[in-house]
Amino acid sequence: MSQHRKQVSGWTAAIIIIVVFSLVPVAWIVFLSLKTPATATDGSFIPHQWTLSNYSDIFNAGIFTSALRNSIGIGLISTFLAVVIASAAAYAIARLDFPGKTIILAVTLGVALFPQISLVGPLYNLWRQIGLYDTWPGLIIPYMTFALPLSIFVLSSFFREIPWELEQAAQVDGATPFQAFVKVIAPLAMPGIVTTFIIVFIICWNDFVFAISLTSTTAAETVPAAISSFPGVSQFSVPYGDIAAAAVVVTIPVMILVLVFQRRIVAGLTAGAVKG
């Protein structure tokens, strides 16, 4: 009994530590966004003077709202394309036995490990020459490319878990391979597809390296790049309040995304397909 109680209290302590550890920075930035510019650097955790002016500032400035629009648009399009292409590739890798399969997997892993910063320079020059600089496609292409290896990896492991018989049953039932994929395999792999979607979206959403290098105006600047160029009151003051407010605002879409799709990420969706 006491053994049990000790275990419970141990777990409780561990959980509290983890929650505090991960939530303190979040709380800190929320409080920072609610401080007036004058008290922003006073070192207190809880604001002495509460204000919402930082939020109204960033939404009135124009640069932030356009950046938000760019981030959402570029993020969703890149993620959608990456997941669609990765699904097809992952399905092939999971199902087909073709020569060079391991090499392809190794190469994709290599691409994932490639330092992105080393590509920024060449891309900058190339994009300027072919007119992709400071456009949506100019960010969508690198985002999609760098998201593919991870997506293929995650998705192929999900596809591998789906019993092959289901697909064969669909074929015998009269489905073309494409129908079998769309009507049977994809719905079953939905938790994997959703998981991949969220991971890829967050990567695109938070990217700073490409965003700051390949954009220059509100035409394609995403939120992380825009935040870095927030103007201060004077040349030497940093607009901490505005930055904190923007950071709070940009986490909201990601949180909504995760909360909405969390219900789809349930294990055991394939339960009952085969003997049990």
Place this chain on the structure above:
Amino acid sequence: MAEIEFEDVTKRYPDGFEAVKHMNLDVPDGELMILVGPSGCGKSTALRMVAGLEDISSGELKIGGNVVNDRAPKDRDIAMVFQNYALYPHMTVRENMGFALKLAKTPQQEIDQKVNEAAKILDLEQHLERKPANLSGGQRQRVAMGRAIVRNPSVFLMDEPLSNLDAKLRVQMRTEIARIQQRLGTTTIYVTHDQTEALTLGDRITVMRAGELQQVGPPGELYSHPNNLFVAGFIGSPSMNFLPGEIEGDTVKLPIGHVRIPDELRHRLQSGPGGGRRGIIAGLRPEHFDDAALVADRSRGVTFEAKIDVLESMGSEFYAYFVVEAEQVSSRELEELAADAGGADLPTAEGGTQITARLGADSEIKQGAEAELWFDSTHLQLFDPDTGRSLLAPRTNGAPTSTPVPTGSQPQSSS
């Protein structure tokens, strides 16, 4: 409705392994054909070639007279029941059963009608709106059957459909499948490794071993007149006992006694290859033994004494196990069977051959005691020890032409 013909069909994998070797088989319209054999004998591969899930390396496969080698599964008008059912977990039972019709763009009203009909046959009506995860094993199995029935295909293919059910349910579903197949009259190929299922279910049975057909025939024929040692050992449960024997003149000398060979058979043995052969392998089915005390007319068989090591009561019968002093017969085919049954690792009876005998329920034989047993030698099977082929086959019209008659029983004691 269609006839299925295998013409010299071979399945060769890229590594050169031949899973099915030059298979020739004709399944007439409406027949329930069982493919049976130990695991790895190529029976499932053969079935999957009919389904179109496996390419055919050479030969021709015809369904309803048309060569279907290069047709996709969906163009073959077949339905298949998978070993693990392969139900679509994200669809309800109704959607599962109607999936094929929906793909074929059948009007919704017709789909509903057909699904309801099939559900009625299979007693699934109250489960139509549930998902497979919420069904029991037997119900899932019936949904898998329903998915096949709904389409009214020309061929049913069943790949060990009952192997995931528990024993009692399996017997029930076995009867169910036979009933449905009879009612629909659809040509069916049914793959199983369970010889009981094969014997009880099939119109005809094909026994396969290592990709080759061993024997094709109705259950009774395979049971009474096996072509070779493999079929003899595979069909029947408990399986046939094998003893080494010797032919001397007109008698077969067995460790349990001497049996006279009828003239007709003797001529055949002498005229056959290696005429006047001496050594043979004799096959004795457990059910052709009995407690000598229960046999009124012992003249049709041999009587002998044995010490009963183990006696198992089944209620309706006894199984007696005893050891006969004789060299264990060795044959590749029998070793394969033993390995498949997992019996290869079991210790063999020392210095003898273990025999299983089925005795009547009235027997008063006791475990551990000497007992007088009797074997009905009219059912004795004789095999060539080198080729494994039956010496009693081939027969002209299926009727046994030889009935070995005993020459006075010479009981021999067994350990």
